[in-house]
Amino acid sequence: MxxxxxxxxxxxxxxxxxxxxxxxxxxxxxxxxxxxxxxxxxxxxxxxxxxxxxxxxxxxxxxxxxxxxxxxxxxxxxxxxxxSQLLRRDRYRELLARLAQAGDLFSCACSRRQLQEQAGSRLHPGNCRERLSLVPGQPLRVRVPENTEVEVNGQTVALGRLMGDFVIWRRHGLPAYQLASLADDxxxxxxxxxxxxxxxxxxxxxxxxxxxxxxxxxxxxxxxxxxxxxxxxxxxxxxxxxxxxxxxxxxxxxxxxxxxxxxxxxxxxxxxxxxxxxxxxxxxxxxxxxxxxxxxxxxxxx
Ligand SMILES: [Zn+2]
CATH class of the missing domain: 3.40.50.620 (HUPs)
Known part of the structure; x- marks a missing residue:
């Protein structure tokens, strides 16, 4: 290396x-x-x-x-x-905007309990997932097709099944860990x-x-x-x-x-x-x- x-x-x-x-x-x-x-x-x-x-x-x-x-x-x-990462919020927003532009994001303010009660998968909140417009102030999730698999060091991780449509933007205008960590790396x-x-x-x-x-x-x-x-x-x-x-x-x-x-x-x-x-x-x-x-x-x- x-x-x-x-x-x-x-x-x-x-x-x-x-x-x-x-x-x-x-x-x-x-x-x-x-x-x-x-x-x-x-x-x-x-x-x-x-x-x-x-x-x-x-x-x-x-x-x-x-x-x-x-x-x-x-x-x-x-x-x-x-x-502090709080000083880099504009940069995180920029990546968020790129994902939003690609149509990969949807708003979902459901509680964990609401997600469990919804028909379908806890990891793929059906109702919210179909939304086309983003709701200001609400947390954002990224659409991960159910069959998505990612190779990590020769090991296959069934991302769609394990993490589903994970959260990338939280309430109060803050990035979730996955987005902030990636942006910094x-x-x-x-x-x-x-x-x-x-x-x-x-x-x-x-x-x-x-x-x-x-x-x-x-x-x-x-x-x-x-x-x-x-x-x-x-x-x-x-x-x-x-x-x-x-x-x-x-x-x-x-x-x-x-x-x-x-x-x-x-x-x-x-x-x-x-x-x-x-x-x-x-x-x-x-x-x-x-x-x-x-x-x-x-x-x-x-
Ligand atoms: Zn939802």
């Missing part, structure tokens, strides 16, 4: 947890190994859930993990002044996107949108979906697992080395030898050079 450009994309809707740390570490390791550039992008388009302490937490935990980035905000004040020319396995459907949704927008370069980006860290109960780790927030772990005396070793174990690297981030990077580079790296193995030559 040449001229790799990747990003760390935390959401300030809760305190970061150990699973987020693993994703940042994997992204950082891959980008540094490829001698690429890394951007910090804080996904705050959903401003109803953003809290300043969660933004501050992102910088505090990246600093604790000693993870560096080359582009993006230097701290919370810089973030709110120059980098396009504008910052991101070509390495490292996500947890749970986001493979989002990758498919964004590939679908990019295709509808004629942004064909996006499909040439490299997408890596890594296994998730399980919660103590065995399910998906989420921000509701306060005990596994990095903030809480630090208060309990956990050191960054333990997080690096956790990442090493996930990557199949012998963890006792890891005493710092540079050890982890060295081991990761060796593994990559030997063709034994589980993350790079997913990559198909483009």
């Amino acid at each position: 040449t001229n790799v450009r990747s990003r760390l994309a935390p959401t300030p809707s809760g305190y970061l947890h150990a699973g987020n740390a693993l994703n940042f570490l994997f992204t950082w390791l891959m980008t540094r190994t490829a001698e690429g550039r890394l951007r910090l992008r804080i996904d705050d388009a959903d401003n109803e859930r953003t809290r300043p302490e969660f933004v501050a937490d992102i910088f505090a935990q990246l600093d604790w993990l000693k993870l560096s980035w080359d582009e993006g905000p230097s701290g919370p004040d810089d973030f709110f002044a120059r980098h 396009l504008d910052y020319r991101i070509n390495l996107i490292v996500r947890g396995q749970d986001l493979i459907e989002s990758t498919a949704a964004q590939l679908f949108l990019a295709d509808r927008l004629g942004e064909t370069d996006f499909a040439r980006a490299t997408f890596v979906h890594h296994p998730l860290l399980a919660s103590p109960e065995g399910g998906k780790l989420s921000k509701s697992h306060q005990a596994l927030s990095l903030r809480h772990l630090r208060e309990a005396g956990v050191q960054p080395t333990e997080i690096y070793r956790l990442a090493a174990r996930q990557l199949g690297i012998a963890s006792p030898a890891i005493t710092g981030l540079s050890d982890l990077l060295t081991a990761f580079r060796q593994q990559t050079a030997q063709g034994a790296n589980v993350l790079f193995q997913d990559l198909t030559p483009k």
Whole structure:
């Protein structure tokens, strides 16, 4: 891979947890190994859930993990002044207008319950879907034909069946995650996107949108979906697992080395030898050079 450009994309809707740390570490390791550039992008388009302490937490935990980035905000004040997604609403609107012009959008203000009560599919709200004119102020969905399938790293994702006509514009004039994330990845020319396995459907949704927008370069980006860290109960780790927030772990005396070793174990690297981030990077580079790296193995030559 040449001229790799990747990003760390935390959401300030809760305190970061150990699973987020693993994703940042994997992204950082891959980008540094490829001698690429890394951007910090804080996904705050959903401003109803953003809290300043969660933004501050992102910088505090990246600093604790000693993870560096080359582009993006230097701290919370810089973030709110120059980098918030709320400052880019005109750009999101522009992409929205292009989708609307192509006739791909429809207004739908139905609640989840209303959608369930409607005849037909919960994912394809029949009545609203047939509307031709857009209703100002209402959320917008994109029409996804039921049989739509999207290839992600050789895996077929049945987007139409799994996500249906997903929301791309919310109330209060704000973009939904799928549109904002795609717009930012396009504008910052991101070509390495490292996500947890749970986001493979989002990758498919964004590939679908990019295709509808004629942004064909996006499909040439490299997408890596890594296994998730399980919660103590065995399910998906989420921000509701306060005990596994990095903030809480630090208060309990956990050191960054333990997080690096956790990442090493996930990557199949012998963890006792890891005493710092540079050890982890060295081991990761060796593994990559030997063709034994589980993350790079997913990559198909483009
Ligand atoms: Zn509806």
